Amino acid sequence: MNGTPSARTLVEICLEDVGGARAAAEGGADALEVCAGLAEGGTTPTLGFVLHCVEEAPDLEVRVLVRARGGDFVHSPQEVDVMAADIEAVRATVPPTAPVGFVIGTLAADGSVDVDAARRLVAACGDAPVSFHKAFDSVPDKRSALGLLADLGVTRVLTSGGDGPAVDHLPLLADLVRRGGEDVRIAVGGGVRTHNVARIVAETGAREVHLRALGRVPSSGAVRAVGYDHGDRSVTSAAVVAEVVEALR
Numbered sequence: 472m473n474g475t476p477s478a479r480t481l482v483e484i485c486l487e488d489v490g491g492a493r494a495a496a497e498g499g500a501d502a503l504e505v506c507a508g509l510a511e512g513g514t515t516p517t518l519g520f521v522l523h524c525v526e527e528a529p530d531l532e533v534r535v536l537v538r539a540r541g542g543d544f545v546h547s548p549q550e551v552d553v554m555a556a557d558i559e560a561v562r563a564t565v566p567p568t569a570p571v572g573f574v575i576g577t578l579a580a581d582g583s584v585d586v587d588a589a590r591r592l593v594a595a596c597g598d599a600p601v602s603f604h605k606a607f608d609s610v611p612d613k614r615s616a617l618g619l620l621a622d623l624g625v626t627r628v629l630t631s632g633g634d635g636p637a638v639d640h641l642p643l644l645a646d647l648v649r650r651g652g653e654d655v656r657i658a659v660g661g662g663v664r665t666h667n668v669a670r671i672v673a674e675t676g677a678r679e680v681h682l683r684a685l686g687r688v689p690s691s692g693a694v695r696a697v698g699y700d701h702g703d704r705s706v707t708s709a710a711v712v713a714e715v716v717e718a719l720r
Contacts (some may be wrong), residue, residue, distance in 0.1 A: 498712025630659025
């Protein structure tokens with residue numbers, strides 16, 4: 472066993488709903504990954520939503536996902552231009568004291584890290600902390616990639632260790648946690664739930680976990696929006712966050 476569950480394990484909540492940042496904070500989360508388009512794996516959120524989350528959860532680190540579109544992680548030069556501009560716009564707009572970081576991920580066609588694109592995006596982040604998102608799961612040689620990302624200035628990697636949920640890759644995740652050490656913090660995400668989070672942390676030594684904390688609320692309107700409204704919608708649940716935090720004590 473590589474570690475034991477503890478309150479010091481950081482809990483990051485991935486969200487796209489207005490009001491979700493406050494719910495995550497009330498549940499005891501430590502950080503937020505702020506996104507849009509989670510049905511497509513996450514895309515860059517609007518600037519207004521980023522500002523909303525910073526205001527609603529001022530004590531939490533807000534990590535802004537930067538991804539120009541859904542689909543693969545092989546980005547054209549124009550898409551990299553857009554992502555760099557999005558990073559610069561956030562940095563120019565959020566209060567300078569706000570704890571805001573960025574989450575990026577760019578791959579070459581062979582699945583390796585696109586070094587030039589990653590270097591440009593890290594440079595756009597300035598002194599803000601940079602995470603590499605679950606594009607890392609597709610990298611063939613994850614151990615070598617970890618050292619490369621450290622050299623590029625990435626300080627955190629979000630990964631399930633490969634295809635499928637994190638519980639399918641616990642030995643590799645434990646190895647990545649050891650290799651990353653203090654230079655590249657491994658955040659384990661992918662199928663992390665209340666019933667398995669303690670096991671994941673115990674068997675990998677992960678110091679951070681990442682998950683959505685989903686709840687459902689009924690639709691607000693008396694008349695259903697045809698084609699778009701199925702009678703309810705997903706939101707971030709403070710209760711689910713609290714259950715995960717409690718499971719790690």
